[in-house]
Amino acid sequence: MKIIEVKNVSVNYGNVKALDQISFSIDKGSFLGIIGPNGGGKTTLIKVLLGLIKPDKGEIIIHSDKPIGYVPQFNNFERRFPITVCKVILMGSMSHKKSIFHKYSAEDKEKSNDVMKLLGIEHLRNRLIKQLSGGQMQKVLIARALMTEPDLLILDEPTASIDSQSRTDIYNLLNTLKGDKTILIISHDIGTISSYIDSIACLNVKLYYHEDGQITQDTLSQAYGCPVDLVAHGIPHRVLPEHLNGGHHHD
Amino acid sequence: MINALFHYQFMQNALIGALLASILTGIIGAIIVEKKWIMLSSGIAHSSFGGIGLGYMLNFEPIYGAFLFAIFSSILIPTIDRKTDTGSENLTAMLWSLGMALGIFFIAFTPGYPPDMTSYLFGNILTISFQNIMVMIVVTAIVLTILLSYYNHWKAYLFDHEFAFIIGINTSVMDYVLYFLIAISVVALIKMVGIILIIALLTIPPSIARFYAKSFSRLIIYSMILGFIFSFIGLFISYYYNIPSGATIILVSIIAFVISIFIKKNNQ
CATH class of the missing domain: 3.40.50.300 (P-loop containing nucleotide triphosphate hydrolases)
Structure with missing residues (x-):
């Protein structure tokens, strides 16, 4: 198919x-x-x-x-936005639910933990993205794409x-x-x-x-x-x- | 000055104005700095001068004319850009100078003595009227409502608009809404800092806040606090030395920015 x-x-x-x-x-x-x-x-x-x-x-x-699930080129990716790894990854879950006053649910957060574990980046969760190495940033972008299932x-x-x-x-x-x-x-x-x-x-x-x-x-x-x-x-x-x-x- | 605050209506207006202005500049400033729409915002602010001139010529409140011109440019720039691929920078430059030129043109046609334009160009917080305050309250309420009701959407859009589009967020509508919010915000700030100096009040607080903010909401809140401190000190200097507030607020902000660079360097 x-x-x-x-x-x-x-x-x-x-x-x-x-x-x-x-x-x-x-x-x-x-x-x-x-x-x-x-x-x-x-x-x-x-x-x-x-x-x-x-x-x-x-x-x-x-x-x-x-x-x-799109993973952009990380070295073209602007990394000055003040945001932590876990918040970037959570954004992927907005593909399912986009209502007014949107809030991330407990399931979204649980799923983002699983995805971070899968990629071995759970220790980076509270790191700002500008503090990541290239390889780490790439994994974050993959994790965000996986969150959209x-x-x-x-x-x-x-x-x-x-x-x-x-x-x-x-x-x-x-x-x-x-x-x-x-x-x-x-x-x-x-x-x-x-x-x-x-x-x-x-x-x-x-x-x-x-x-x-x-x-x-x-x-x-x-x-x-x-x-x-x-x-x-x-x-x-x-x-x-x-x-x-x-x-x-x-x- | 505390005494003056209790005794004079214009001082109370100025203080409320500074408070509202810092809410607006905190939000819009943080957004345009992240979106890199700084020149665009300055262009929209300058284009509103045409509306001020029109107001004088046709004898209606110049600020309403400014709203008209700013909103008109904010719709025109993205629309022409999409249709002709001229580039929003070029269009911004054209509307920027077109607005200024029309302003001068309309004022030349205004019967009687030419009005004093310095308060529109450079701002004067001490002359803020009750009507100005009302305008600022309405604009602040609109901006806050739109930001807070779709906060996560805005964050996703500002962080990575391509990804936001792919997951189904309507980014082109958000583009237009943001243009509109910038237009009404810069006009609401004209009386405070003036058309020419608005861009400094929008960009300096977030530029300092970015050194410390670990999230977008903190970037906005730090920018608001810094904006209020700068406006308050500017107001203070304005009052005692009789210097237009726009200039004092901007000078205070720039000095604070330079100091924050040194603090940042020493901490590293």
Whole structure:
């Protein structure tokens, strides 16, 4: 069963094509990765999926009555607002109840405790967000998205420039959520992503799609528009097609 | 001064005015500082000068004209921005100067001697009338009601408006409501600090409060307290040295800001 269907979606900024006839769908419970160069339309695609931008052409069908669980790029995230970790996470529960004089219920608070435990950040609950490290902030944003109890989770560059321990924690968590939730991850971190995902797509204005999750030199060349040195991106050996192995060394 | 407070109606008005102004500036100031709508707010305040001129020309209460112009700009800026993608900064600059230009234009057409505009431009807390107080009470009541009835919505919207939109909060309505609240608040404050100096009273208290506040509600409350202290000291200096209150309030605020930077540095 599909959870999201994207059909022939195009977005233009003036004369510039940001997305050109993008079509793909995601099976319920699967884990899709989208990679692509900067300026390739990754952010635009996310905004279209979230409904923040209306596509010029095409349509997006979401088979879920719950809002998408969105995890924004933490290093673009403004962290000067005076708010503590637990209050940020609680905000996610507003997706269920938005009445006038809204107050968080005891259940909301209990649920936020569970989510904090799941991410191992309960000791940070009263910390101001500006006092968090990158990895900690990323976990807070994931926790907030989980509070909305989404069917579909979209993460924008979740592991860019964070410490390796947090990176492993986050991928392990996503791996356990997989199946129960559908996960779409958008990243240029090709190496790490490919060992977790079910399928992968490369986005550079157009979308190049791969059911089996294999990244080939052809795919990357197509998407990036020029040959890319896979080794430089730290791709583990097991996802490398044979013909690339000779003569290259990875770090 | 305590004696004067008991004896003179204008001193009582000034004190009530300072109290109401600090409630308004605490809330709106904290919001625009977090939202980074500072220049926009200043632009809306300046555009209201056109309405003051219109009031003089057509012989009605200038403050009502100011409301008209400020609300009109606050609707126009986001609407034109959405339709034409001009950028709200550019539109703010245009309406800012258009309002000022129209004000001067209308006053030039006003029959008789040109009126004294200094109290509108620079404010004078000592000339606040009972009618001004009533206007401030109504505006403060509107702002407080809208803020408190949807407090968690406002917090979510100010913290991360994209996320607020995704979980189903109508952020574009909140945009318009916030523009409207800014418009009525700046006009309500004109008599206190004047069009030109409003922005300082809106931004300095939250800028200091941000050093210490650990939550948004505390940011608002600290800003209110600081705003009241500054207004009170400003009023005091105004009264004894006969200097317009707008200037004294702003100078006191700036000095307090500089001191708070040093305190903050020494504590780190």
